[in-house]
Amino acid sequence: MSTKVVMEALSPTMEEGRLVEWKKQEGEAVAVGDVLAEVETDKAVMELVARAGGTLLKQVVQAGTTVPVSELVAVIGEPGEKVEGPAGPPADREAPGKKAAARTQPAESQATQPTPDRNRPTSMPPASPAGPAADTNGQPAPASRPPPPAAPSGGRVKASPLARRMAAERGIDIATLPGSGPEGRVVARDVEESRPTAAKAGPAAPATAVRVPAGQPYQDVPLSQIRKTIARRLAQSIGPIPTFYLTTEVDMERAREAREGLLAAGGEKVSFNDIILKAVALALRRHPECNAWWQDDHIRYWNEVHVSMAVAIDEGLITPVIRHTDLKSLREISAESRDLAGRARERKLAPEEYTGGTFSVSNLGMLDIDEFTAVINPPEAGILAVGRMAERPVAHEGAVAIRRRMRLTMSCDHRVIDGATGARFLQTLKGMLENPLAMVY
């Protein structure tokens, strides 16, 4: 029995993917977990993995073709087995617009697994070697119960009206949710279960062992009346995320001394941005009220600190996350941020590596920007915009001195963070950067 390989949703928002390159040719043996092809999603270039073993009988689309999610791309089966697939000349099927193939043939065994849910990335790694419909011999298992397809053929998502409404209200793309109802219908519980966005995300790529303290990763606090009123009134005033901005100027002389001291002691090079990330994480630990998500009917105060860092890439920007930033050493943060930024530019990040942050940092100092305001990355409640470090004349100990100064501007979601709350966080952060020993205090 042959198994159909369909275009999988490899990122939470992916609707179609461009098949960049076939890694297996027709007639080649394929084992479960083998990379069949490289696929460019809206976010990254990722691997399409075999969920069943056998022989690659047919490449239904040519490299370079853009294919909607859940459309047929290949067939795996026994050598010599007749391909039950679309008839007609291949040219008919190569055009991305032609969807007849997967539509008219209900797959007798679905070779895909449900869409990786952005909210539970670790539970469903997109490159998981073991597909659900294969046994250990790499043979397709009898498809007694095929997993629900992520999106039914033709791209229409089956969902109950209630699930659609709930997803729209929560800003969740319904196409990214695996449906647990009949024939993969997305029902209310699927939307509900998707809510703890990235809550279960573990630490990402460079597998530094981080000691994560036991206990709840976050605490959900219902909105008090005053918070509700603040949220409603301010959103009416300046848009869906009522943002305000706080700016402070930081003296970076001692941070520079500390950085040079580390280098002199033979350590690896750490950047000022690494020091800022570390300080932000520790300041968030002391001000959990700024380490929070706005969740419409409640606020999620995180007990874990996952700092997102904005990385400019050719096509725009992406915010990889350094998990448990507060628990990592400066050296670990430095190595990890370098790795994440590098892979971000190559568009090789997995979805779980750029989702689930609790606070963001954006730095345009290297582009000579003195100060700027950054746009909040919802549901996070704050983002710190870091300006360039520059020598400026300042009053210092009763005289005008030339000192290295840097401006930090924090954008705050006023529904979560009030003026004084954000100011106290910035004060702590400033204190840490001006006196790095305060970080270990």
Add this chain to the structure above:
Amino acid sequence: MAIVTYRDALNQALREEMQRDADVFLMGEEVGVYQGAYKVSRGLLDEFGPMRVVDTPITELGFAGVGVGAAMAGLRPVIEFMTWNFALLAIDQLVNSAAKMRYMSGGQVGVPAVFRGPGGSALQLASQHSQAFESYYAHIPGLKVVMPATPADAKGLLKSAIRDDDPIVFIEGEMLYNTKGEVPEGEHVVPLGLADVKRSGGDVTIVCHSKTVSLALKAADELAGEGIEAEVVDLRTVRPLDSETILSSVARTHRCVVAEEGWPFAGIGAQVVDTVQREVFDELDAPVFRVTGADVPMPYNKHLERAAKVDAGKIVAAVNQVLYRERDE
């Protein structure tokens, strides 16, 4: 409150209304000397005499027509059918005379008559005597269809029906006559057109009427043991349909099951489903499921009859479907 049987609650309603209004009279087969085939009219002949408690020959079309005429002339007849299975012979009087008179006389002549008797199946009465005909009458503009499930509602609704100025089809449950329940002392009137939430719950709405109310409550008990809280909405009046109560319940529970004794095609449940899907489409997390009698003439064989009838287990199964509880199916 007194514990009263369904049959005695109806008897109270008849007696109280006949005492209150001398224009009210009872007519039908065996209602007088025999005191009613189901003893609903016990004691009424003695109390009110043969002018107001009238035994008729076995002539359903005839005495239904006399009832319509008496109502047009200003009386308030209560016409008893021994069962609604026999009333098929009289349906012409109900549909073509009673239901149309106010309209066709330009509002000059109404028909304040109540046509009442047991409907639905009992036990092994076979195809011709086990039928639920409420959807026949609910189809007709001009008729109101009332179907009490409890003794209290039986009394309160019959009193409202007798006082109503339009023709009422009042269908009792043959298997309900012996059921007991609390009935408020003294004057107790239940308005027509109002459904009643017989049990509150947040997980699923079960819409039902007449005999299926007790089945739905039994199903709800069973489901509660599994942590599912079902809301049981008793229509009480099938027409006019109390959409408001149904819709506000479904808007809260997001799932709906409609149970009825009759056949599925063009049944009462179909009407409920139509309203629900149109009015609260965005609240629905599952298609509305119906539980009905099987789409066959009622078998006489005891086991087949059981298989053809609605029971609590079938309602539980439908609830599990709309709650997607059988994930593995």
